[in-house]
Amino acid sequence: MSTKGTAERIIDAALQLVSEKGYTAATTKAIAELAGVNEVTIFRHFGNKRGILKAIIEQFSYFPLLQQEINKNVTWDLETDLLNFSVKHFNFLMSIKDFVMIGFKEAMQFPEINEEIANIPLHIKNELIHYFQEMYERGKIREIDFEAAALSLIAINFGHFMSRARLGTIVSNIPTEELLKTSISIFSRGLTP
Amino acid sequence: MSTKGTAERIIDAALQLVSEKGYTAATTKAIAELAGVNEVTIFRHFGNKRGILKAIIEQFSYFPLLQQEINKNVTWDLETDLLNFSVKHFNFLMSIKDFVMIGFKEAMQFPEINEEIANIPLHIKNELIHYFQEMYERGKIREIDFEAAALSLIAINFGHFMSRARLGTIVSNIPTEELLKTSISIFSRGLTP
DNA sequence: CTAGCATGTAAGTAATTACTTGCACGAAAG
DNA sequence: CTTTCGTGCAAGTAATTACTTACATGCTAG
Numbered sequence: 395m396s397t398k399g400t401a402e403r404i405i406d407a408a409l410q411l412v413s414e415k416g417y418t419a420a421t422t423k424a425i426a427e428l429a430g431v432n433e434v435t436i437f438r439h440f441g442n443k444r445g446i447l448k449a450i451i452e453q454f455s456y457f458p459l460l461q462q463e464i465n466k467n468v469t470w471d472l473e474t475d476l477l478n479f480s481v482k483h484f485n486f487l488m489s490i491k492d493f494v495m496i497g498f499k500e501a502m503q504f505p506e507i508n509e510e511i512a513n514i515p516l517h518i519k520n521e522l523i524h525y526f527q528e529m530y531e532r533g534k535i536r537e538i539d540f541e542a543a544a545l546s547l548i549a550i551n552f553g554h555f556m557s558r559a560r561l562g563t564i565v566s567n568i569p570t571e572e573l574l575k576t577s578i579s580i581f582s583r584g585l586t587p
Numbered sequence: 588m589s590t591k592g593t594a595e596r597i598i599d600a601a602l603q604l605v606s607e608k609g610y611t612a613a614t615t616k617a618i619a620e621l622a623g624v625n626e627v628t629i630f631r632h633f634g635n636k637r638g639i640l641k642a643i644i645e646q647f648s649y650f651p652l653l654q655q656e657i658n659k660n661v662t663w664d665l666e667t668d669l670l671n672f673s674v675k676h677f678n679f680l681m682s683i684k685d686f687v688m689i690g691f692k693e694a695m696q697f698p699e700i701n702e703e704i705a706n707i708p709l710h711i712k713n714e715l716i717h718y719f720q721e722m723y724e725r726g727k728i729r730e731i732d733f734e735a736a737a738l739s740l741i742a743i744n745f746g747h748f749m750s751r752a753r754l755g756t757i758v759s760n761i762p763t764e765e766l767l768k769t770s771i772s773i774f775s776r777g778l779t780p
Numbered sequence: 781c782t783a784g785c786a787t788g789t790a791a792g793t794a795a796t797t798a799c800t801t802g803c804a805c806g807a808a809a810g
Numbered sequence: 811c812t813t814t815c816g817t818g819c820a821a822g823t824a825a826t827t828a829c830t831t832a833c834a835t836g837c838t839a840g
Contacts, residue, residue, distance in 0.1 A: 400816080414695050418612040422798065432818050437799060498753060499692045502607050512757045515750065519758065542769035545759055549746025549770070550739055556749065557708065557742065560691060564705045565712065566738055576735035577742070584777030593786080615828065625788050630829060 401439050403429040405453065408446045413492035417447065417500045447496075451506050454493050464521050472534055473582040475525070480551055480574045483518065487555040495559075515552070519544045526585075536587040543585065550577050594632050596622040598646065601639045606685035610640065610693045640689075644699050647686050657714050665727055666775040668718070673744055673767045676711065680748040688752075708745070712737045719778075729780040736778065743770050 407429035411420035422443055426433040440446045463482055468475055487494060497511035522544035529535045554573060557565055566573075600622035604613035615636055619626040633639045656675055661668055680687060690704035715737035722728045747766060750758055759766075 416609040416611060416692060418609060419696070421796085423796090433798095434800085434819085435817060438817080443798065495691075498688075499609060501753065503612070508754070509757075512754045515754075515758045538773070539761070539765070539769050541759060542761055542766050543773060545747070545750070545761070545766060546743055546770040546773060549743045549750065551742075551746075552749065553742025553744075553746035554738070556745065557738070560694065561701070561705045561708075564702075565708050566734060568732070568735055568738070572732070573735050573738060576732050577739040580731070580736060580739060580777035581773060582777070584773035584775070614826085616826090626828095627789085627830085628787060631787080636828065 400429075400431055400435060401449070404431060404436055404439060404446065405449055409450055409492045409496070412447065412450075412500070413495040417496075417503055447500070447504055447507075450493070450496070451504070451510060454490070455510060457490065464518070468525070470529070470532065470534070472529060472585060473578060476547065476582050477575060477578040479522075480547070480578050481571070483548070483551045484555055484570065484574060487552065488559065491559050515545075515548050518548055522547060533587070535585040538585065547581060550581065593622075593624055593628060594642070597624060597629055597632060597639065598642055602643055602685045602689070605640065605643075605693070606688040610689075610696055640693070640697055640700075643686070643689070644697070644703060647683070648703060650683065657711070661718070663722070663725065663727070665722065665778060666771060669740065669775050670768060670771040672715075673740070673771050674764070676741070676744045677748055677763065677767060680745065681752065684752050708738075708741050711741055715740060726780070728778040731778065740774060743774065 404425065407425045408420065411425055411428060414420070422436050423433055425446070426436055429436075436443075436446065440449060463486075464479055467478060469478075493507075494511060497507045501508040519541065523540045526535060526540040526543060530537065530540070551574075554570070554577070558570060597618065600618045601613065604618055604621060607613070615629050616626055618639070619629055622629075629636075629639065633642060656679075657672055660671060662671075686700075687704060690700045694701040712734065716733045719728060719733040719736060723730065723733070744767075747763070747770070751763060
């Protein structure tokens with residue numbers, strides 16, 4: 395049990411409990427139990443309860459944003475690229491699911507999280523706009539509000555993510571891959587001249 | 588101040604506070620203050636704190652589901668109908684924003700809410716599938732997985748709703764109407780044969 | 781007028797919560 | 811070997827929370 399290991403386990407436990415129950419309902423006692431450490435250890439590491447969330451936010455701000463990944467493997471075939479992006483976007487959101495959930499739950503008490511969360515669609519939007527512009531110049535998509543188009547694509551993926559992350563297969567049990575495939579099939583055809 | 592008025596004010600206050608801070612952080616004291624009633628009055632009306640949320644859920648379950656509204660004003664012109672639906676769907680979600688937020692925050696502590704929330708896309712999905720099938724028979728949309736298409740349309744609207752409801756204009760300040768219009772322009776073209 | 785009913789006020793209780801302090805222990809480093 | 815450091819353990823504290831009880835007040839219906 396190194397120092398780093400202890401702090402990490404506390405952060406992981408807090409990430410899980412806060413995303414499940416919310417900040418106030420996730421007690422330091424419960425976090426300590428889940429992390430397998432004594433409650434005092436939490437305060438020795440993070441000072442107070444807010445300190446844990448602060449550490450979580452900091453840890454996340456260093457998280458490699460999807461951004462670089464998107465630019466890779468561009469084929470300049472609309473449907474191929476958009477499906478590739480869609481799958482990556484969805485998986486990315488799933489990988490930071492707990493953090494996203496905390497962001498939506500504790501936006502009031504921790505405004506910093508909201509900013510961090512808002513950065514994701516913001517960056518992706520700009521990447522997509524850039525891609526759409528290039529595709530337009532290549533004559534591969536029709537004239538349209540690129541920003542609105544980018545936001546719509548992000549909205550589709552986010553909507554699918556939320557549906558699956560929170561409601562599971564209650565709404566539908568179509569495999570995610572097929573869902574995204576159909577989504578992109580419609581969307582890319584809708585952009586084609 | 589009739590009895591009904593008092594209970595309603597308590598429910599409204601709880602709806603607001605719980606959607607903002609979460610169930611645990613929304614104390615009965617704060618709810619009473621916001622409602623302008625004494626704290627004891629809450630317990631006399633609802634027995635205990637859970638009773639308030641139970642009342643909220645019950646109240647919502649009688650909420651007229653978007654469903655009937657969708658079927659009205661069908662023109663069998665794809666883009667017209669989808670835009671009409673999209674606007675109604677978006678406004679509907681906005682009108683129950685607080686409840687949706689509670690649903691996403693307190694799914695753990697109140698599983699009933701999640702079911703109630705899940706019912707919305709479920710019903711809408713079926714309505715849309717039905718519409719798509721009819722449109723297909725009329726030769727107005729191409730052959731495609733209707734369920735996946737319906738889910739995608741719901742996902743777009745939900746994504747836009749979440750973006751606006753939680754992040755405001757941070758991500759984009761395109762007017763909502765224009766955003767939905769472009770969304771539907773792309774989507775309906777993507778469905779056209 | 782009066783009886784009842786909804787609400788306010790005051791006071792209190794048991795449980796929980798974030799957080800502190802003091803001490804003991806074991807491992808690693810000098 | 812000894813010091814330091816991270817951690818566990820025990821006990822405690824002040825504040826808050828959900829909830830209760832007893833009594834006073836005012837409005838309304840009969």
